[in-house]
Amino acid sequence: MTSGAQPASAGGAPASVPRHVAIIMDGNGRWAKARGLPRAAGHRAGAEAARAVLRAAGEAGVQCLTLYAFSSENWRRPAQEIADLTGLLRFYIQRELSNLHKEGIRLKILGDHNAFEADVAKMVDKAVEKTAANRRMTLAIALNYGGRSEIVRAARAAAAAGEIDEEAIERALDTSDLPPLDLLIRTSGEHRLSNFLLWQAAYAELLFVDTLWPDFDGDALRAALADYARRERRYGGL
Numbered sequence: 001m002t003s004g005a006q007p008a009s010a011g012g013a014p015a016s017v018p019r020h021v022a023i024i025m026d027g028n029g030r031w032a033k034a035r036g037l038p039r040a041a042g043h044r045a046g047a048e049a050a051r052a053v054l055r056a057a058g059e060a061g062v063q064c065l066t067l068y069a070f071s072s073e074n075w076r077r078p079a080q081e082i083a084d085l086t087g088l089l090r091f092y093i094q095r096e097l098s099n100l101h102k103e104g105i106r107l108k109i110l111g112d113h114n115a116f117e118a119d120v121a122k123m124v125d126k127a128v129e130k131t132a133a134n135r136r137m138t139l140a141i142a143l144n145y146g147g148r149s150e151i152v153r154a155a156r157a158a159a160a161a162g163e164i165d166e167e168a169i170e171r172a173l174d175t176s177d178l179p180p181l182d183l184l185i186r187t188s189g190e191h192r193l194s195n196f197l198l199w200q201a202a203y204a205e206l207l208f209v210d211t212l213w214p215d216f217d218g219d220a221l222r223a224a225l226a227d228y229a230r231r232e233r234r235y236g237g238l
């Protein structure tokens with residue numbers, strides 16, 4: 001490297017900026033409880049945090065932000081909570097779609113969103129379609145997503161195509177068109193993956209923070225990126 005310049009990645013950002021950041025947005029319920037509010041208020045505040053973090057990620061030069069919004073295990077929650085989360089998704093897409101499009105952000109879905117009510121599934125499809133050609137950044141939302149079932153689906157697709165090796169599975173994962181996962185963040189002090197991006201996390205840098213998701217903001221994202229920039233990735237080598 002000459003004159004201290006950072007090598008530029010494809011997106012023009014310094015190489016120490018992760019290309020792909022994924023976040024397990026956890027702690028909405030506890031945030032609400034601490035304020036004597038219903039859990040739904042925590043989810044609403046969480047959606048606002050997602051907006052702020054998306055903006056900060058884009059400004060920092062992150063190419064892809066993946067947000068875990070609903071796991072395949074979250075169907076175990078009470079019907080009212082599922083209805084609240086579905087309603088929030090509907091509201092968020094309605095309100096944000098034109099902004100995402102204006103900002104050059106492509107929306108991508110991981111998991112099977114067709115399990116949600118038909119109108120929501122359709123709305124999601126339309127949003128994905130409308131933003132498909134956008135290139136500045138990708139926002140991937142994991143909806144009814146589970147890492148194990150993603151791997152099973154990918155292995156089946158690879159087998160049907162003739163060969164099951166790592167490349168074939170990679171190509172069949174929901175994330176096949178995303179950059180490799182560089183940084184995986186979980187908020188709320190829980191130290192587990194909860195079935196998120198199991199394959200992709202193999203060599204991702206992991207960051208667990210105590211902040212509850214609704215309190216996570218642009219500054220928190222910038223602090224996470226600074227933490228990432230200090231790390232040395234070895235991939236098993238020296």
Ligand code: IPE
Binds near residue numbers: 074
């Ligand atoms: C994360 O917050 C949002 C979703 C899982 C949809 P939680 O709802 O899990 O909040 P806690 O973990 O109960 O505080």
Ligand code: IPE
Binds near residue numbers: 024025027
């Ligand atoms: C993981 O959080 C799923 C999302 C953030 C969408 P959970 O709150 O569902 O995970 P567990 O149950 O604590 O493992």
Ligand code: MG
Binds near residue numbers: 026027028
């Ligand atoms: Mg939780």
